Amino acid sequence: MIASIFALGACGGSGGSDESSADSGSVASLSDRSAGKAAPEVAAPDADDAAAPNQAVMKASIISTGSVALSAKDVGKTRTQVQHVSDRYAGQVTEQETSDSDDGGPRHARMVLRIPSKSFDEAMADLEDTATLVDSNTTSTDVTTEVVDTEVRVKNARTSIERIRTLLSRAERIGDVISIESELARREADLNSLLAQQAALEDQTSLSTITVNIDRAAPGGSGDDDPGFLAGLSAGWDALGASARVLAIAIGAVIPWAPVVLLLLAPLWFLARRRNKVVAPVPAAGPTEE
Incomplete structure (x- = not known):
């Protein structure tokens, strides 16, 4: 029985066909050791189920x-x-x-x-x-390939879990029960991971x-409003406002310097005017008489 369980665990990560054969061998081995209990028959997959992966291939995901x-x-x-x-x-x-x-x-x-x-x-x-x-x-x-592969792996994982549960229901020794329950928990975790991948693919493809x-849009740029005269008028007002702001900034920057400039120019202007008063104009020479 223990050998059957270890063989079952070793095949846990392999493909569907190897896994099915290992599980079937475990069930048969346990059946031989049981007290006259016959192993349950595993129903063969229906023709529709066998054709399902092929149908999934025909539909692109x-x-x-x-x-x-x-x-x-x-x-x-x-x-x-x-x-x-x-x-x-x-x-x-x-x-x-x-x-x-x-x-x-x-x-x-x-x-x-x-x-x-x-x-x-x-x-x-x-x-x-x-x-x-x-x-x-x-x-x-x-x-498409990933969707079909995940679907096949989910189907094989569910079949394997059902067979392990069959082994668990027919186990008699404590050691066998513990080993089978551990393997069952691992297989169920793998199945949940595959179901999560399948749900994510379904959400992304649907x-x-x-x-x-x-x-x-920037002012005056192309947008979803009507272009033409109104757009040009709006752009003109924006340009006028921008020019007025620039002029106001320039005037504001000059005004604080005006008193300083006046104080510097006032003495020069006063000296220049005083010189003009001191220097008398030279009279023009008139014609001489003989």
Whole structure:
């Protein structure tokens, strides 16, 4: 019996076929030592179950991710439009960050969307139209082989656990019970890890992740508002205001120096005026008579 358990443990990390044969041998060995108890028959897998992995291969499993960078004069309005696109395709916003500017309005927004994979392309196109598009990127990864492999490993792990439980139910000695329970706990931990991997793959292939970054457009820059006369008028007012601020700064910088300049120039001006009074003009020479 102990030899059967050790043989079972040694085959714990091997493939499905080796594991099945080792477990079957353990069950047969325990059956020979039991008091007339016959080993339970293990039902052969159904034809549909055997064909399931082959069917999974026919269906491609793709992980799609995308990112969209937008520029808009009204970040809050564009953020609402992005939310509407997510709702249109039965998606959800899993993350959202907003940075405010000095004037109180939003300056930047970041949103992470989870959209059903079947609507990934349509959602990307609609998001690109919500404001002025700055950049757009998409990435697709084929994980079909990984999905099928995980599915087969989960199935084999469950079959192996059922056989170990059969051994445990027929064990009579304390040493055998302890060894089988230890092996059963290890197999169940491996199965839980495989189920977690399977759930993660299912989530990534069924829902695509799209990250949207929205930045406020610079004054006079291209945004989602109407261009033309109003944009030019706004740019002109901004330029006039900037020029007025520069002129005001220059005047403010000169005013403190005005008294100093006057004090330096006043003596020079006084001396120059006094010299003009002291020096008399030379009379012009008149014509001489003979």
